[in-house]
Amino acid sequence: MSKGIKPVRLKYTVIGRRSTLLSIALFILFILLSNQFDAYNQSQLANIATLLIAVFSITLLTGASGQISLGQGAIMAVGGYGSALLVTRLGLSMWLAFILAIFISALFGLFLGLAAARLSGPYLAGTTLVMALAIPSIAVRFESFFSGDVGLSVDYGVPPTWLSNLVGEISIEQWSLYVVLPFTAIALFAVLNLSNTRTGRTWRAVRDNEVSAALSGINIARTKVIVFVCASGLAGLAGALYGFRGLVAPSVYPTDLSLTLLTAAVIGGLRSIGGAIFGTFVIVFLPDIIEKITANIEIPETIGNYLPSLTIGILLLLTVILNPRGAAGALEHARHRRKH
Amino acid sequence: MNLRKPLILTVVASALVGSLAISSVSASAAGDPGVSASEIVLGMQLPQTGAASPGYNKVDDAARAYFDYVNSKGGVYGRNIKLVVKDDTYKAGLTITSASKLINEDKIFAFFGSVGTQTHVSVIKDINRRKIPDLFVNSGYSGFYTDPKKYPTSFGGLGTYTVEAKILGKYLKEKYSDKKIGILYQSDDFGRNALAGFAAAGLKFEAKKTAASFVAGTQGSLGLGTQIGQLKANGVEIVIIAAVSSATAVAYATAGALAYKPAKWAVISVGADATTFQTILGAKGVPLATSAAMLAGTISASHAPAAGDAEDDFVKAFKKINDDFNKATGAGKVWDNNIMQGMNIAYLATQALMGVGKDLTRAKLISYLENNGSKLSSAAFAPLGYSKSTHEAFTGFWLGEYDAATVLKPLDGKRVVYTTDSGTGAVTVSNYKRPAIAADALPKVA
């Protein structure tokens, strides 16, 4: 990757300042939001901050380089198991384990990327889907190591006393947000920089037309592998944070998780980081909103039960039909129109 | 992927507005959450949709029906019992989220009857850390109950898989010592717990010879035939099934197709719901009489009366309440083991809440269950194990055989309840006598 960035060092610093500001802005906004929230919504916010990192990985992979993965959940599982094993078996600190999870899953992404570089479009989609199905079953197959279905019980622990002394009593939910948020901010910083530098432009060239990208001297295969490594690192970090909500087990990283993440990215806009944030808010809060709306309406239980998944499915279809670029694309479109 | 400030601001602003609208911060009164002068709020997590939901999605409606009945009789010390149910689709990620919602937004007093080992394991630590009672978990995983120091607030709602397998295993090993015994299990925590229980009873199985398995949730769609074919080829005469009821039905049908007729089937109670068995085979075109004949002679174990035992007082009472109070429609209301289990734990919960008295707190409830829990009664013929040293529920099972009318009848015409623990303890005969249900079907506490 360093080779790709070097020639644009100058620009890098300029962009670096903007993305630093935006990342800090995100951090502060989440903290401000959380102060308005009850404990449950604080935990939802932490959930968003966690999943956001995974959705960023899709923004990179699919939005910026055009590779579709239906198996990000499985890569999250790699990060989750990696960090949980480091903590439970080797007694490492949670923080160190999170950082190592990035490397473990990036390494996994390297192998995956080597395979993926040979694949395009539906081949990649299908292969990653099979992977999403197979990886959890590895945890069951090698039960003595991965603890099977029951999984590895891990959590964020309790807030350290120095922090409580500093800012007053901290609930478990708030603590989970505080643990996740720095990582989310760093992930945002990383994604912003990656996408705005020459590396990002290289990726987009590959996305838009492999042949002409190759003609302009871009090493397609290497570019794809690099994207995979970066995206896997992000997904693995998200998976580690997601697992430390309480459990690392196959049922935490089901196939649906991968599809949910993709849905968030698509609804918000595959190519927009703001869209990724929006989409993640939607998928996390939508079930609650539907529950609020239907609380006072008498509807049969069966319909009520399936309403969230139905709504998300319809939302996905509407997005694809009305504006495949998602909410961000629609917003830009509207702004564009107003100008004229 | 360009990020303009207005966009991120729009996103955050709309998120702010949206989430303010849905957050409801209510000041909690003194005392534990979820208890007021007029209400006790309980929370339940179970798969209401998704691959693991069939059958289990009836448990919540049954429990609610019983609570509604209690409420119609004036509730518990004037408090109505409200059951808030969350669908976790059997995915632990959602279980964690919905547990937080039950705790922080629905302000539940206690968790009640949560279904599923794989999902409950994701929240049990947190629930216990918050000292919230975790009543009558619908999981037979002994790891939740046998170490109250680890999980002081969790109490079982089923007999453990290990206890059941030990009792069933001992019987089969003695009765059929001259026969080849094999097992078909689903390869998940449930199946493997059962395997461990049988091993404790001295029944060991050999892969590809006497042990066959399938991936849980696939219901054999990837080739159950080959697995059962292997049991057949190896001359297994007694087949134990440790799988959910819908898979049991498929297993019987598959064996039938292969002309494989073991001398005896033995099915772990989780997988031996006659209604599910017959419904599934019925839809496969097997007439009721035929599926009844297929099930007849099958050995199973139970802690409670058979759902089909129309003579049992508890069954009669619960069935009536199900008819009158269950708001579910269609298949969700059809009387079966799942509904009886839901009613029975609701009966237990009502009893425990009555037992604690008017001044209800979480700590008092837990201490009541530890000190008096073993004296609680229910439809079960087996005693409850609750004590300071274990939080296992029903410590015993009786063994029976399905008759031609799909009712599980005690072996040799006499109901003998065996009891043991989830460890290495011996299997003994229990002399527990089940107290009768009162005429008003409400539990009575001394």
Next chain:
Amino acid sequence: MTSFLTAFFSGTAQGAIYALVSLGLVLVWRGAGVVNFAQMGQAMFTTYIASQMIQNNYSYWTAFVVALICGAALGALVDLGLMRPLTSRKNSKLLNSQSMRTTIPVIASLGILGVLKSLAGIFWAGEERGFPSPVAPNAIKIGETNLAITGFDLFVIGAVFITLVLTTIFFTKTGMGLAMRASALNPEVTRLSGIKVGSVRTLGWAISGTASSLAGLLVTPRTNLSPNTLDLLLIVGFTAAVVGGLSSLMGSVLGGFILGYVISFVNVYSAPENVFIAILVFLLLALFIRPQGILGSKEVRRV
């Protein structure tokens, strides 16, 4: 030897169904350049329709035919209502990018899958139910020995065989079949020959819908029907299609049978728990060793 025969027969019967699924996927991929991840969702839905009809006392065969027709209709509807407007849209910037043209339909099909599953959950309460087989599923006997193959297995193999023969005749002997092959190979020349490529594609979706609907009807008697039961079949069918080359109809059928044997032999000689891992390993091996598939041609496959 017995276990070998068991694995072989079971693999053949299972493989026949995978072949159907794989065929359905390839039909749509060749015709429209879309991998339809909703395919088995459609099949699940039509199987529920059949199941509902049987519950309402219609005969099995009426329900069977209605399910196949519904499968065709659903396939056509997916194309007309969603895929055609989506893939023909030129003004969207996102679709101008090469990779997005294949990505967006994949996402759309996932949306359909989600909606179909939710609707099945609402209509049929997500209940797990059995599904009948038209012939008694009894083991076939030769003399006194029971073969590890049942009458129903033979029915499945027969039904798939007839489907494959009909498909072959359709593609090689009829004008519509020629139009369909031509549309898949070179849409522009086909349009210039006065053929409504759009309608031909819709027909491809309909045939694919029928084939997968048939797969649903044939697989559920062996297991149970629920909104999620057929998900696995899609994944196996997809793997079969890739192994077969994704662009070759014969290859897809061959791939289906190969997958049938792989799964069956893993079941017998290893353990069912290893099946998913085996599928992944097999898929990766297939992609590395022969990325164009057993019968795929190199030029069609963009690697």
Next chain:
Amino acid sequence: MLAISNLVTEFDSVKALDGISFQAKPGLITTVIGANGAGKSTLLRTISGLEKPSSGSIKWQDQELTSMSVESIVRSGIAQVPEGHAVISQLSVAENIELGGLFRRRSFRGDLAVATKEVYELFPILYERRNEAAGSLSGGERQMLAISRALVSRPKLLLLDEPSLGLAPMISAQIISIVNNLCRATGLTVLLVEQNANTALAVADHGILLALGKVVADLPAKELSADSSLRAAYLGY
């Protein structure tokens, strides 16, 4: 009669055709010549409906083609032989020919057999190789096949896009002369796009010279080929 007026076709707001107007008279060969990128192929593709014009009109026998689909345009009697001997190489020769007449198989089954026989008579080599894959043919044979595929639909207007491209001079001359004979014998209207202006003008009745999407000359073929200044300015010889 084909009448084109003020036709504009854009790609990403670059005008490939910039207000083209001309007419092609029935029964005659009209050739469109011009340098690479003059817009010749775009013109043919716009007529056959493969590209949608942003403005202007294409009238064919009192029908407005610009709003019609490719299929309807073909069915109204216009057949295009696309650039680069476009045949479907995985299909057999016979299948390629069959494809061209497929849309007429309901209403003109009898005539279809006649038309097929006629093209085989026109190109006997195709009959010999009818069961082979089209991909195995030589360049000239492929061009013959592409023309045959167009002819079995019994077009009234034949759009030929660079038929001599990449072919040996002798073979391209042979193909063009066959088209010429066909036109004279049957009254077929031909619109022939060629880079090789000499060959085209030799057989054509009328010539249209395109440059950068505009018509710079619309003259009888003889006059056009005689105008050395035009040739020098636009064709470079």
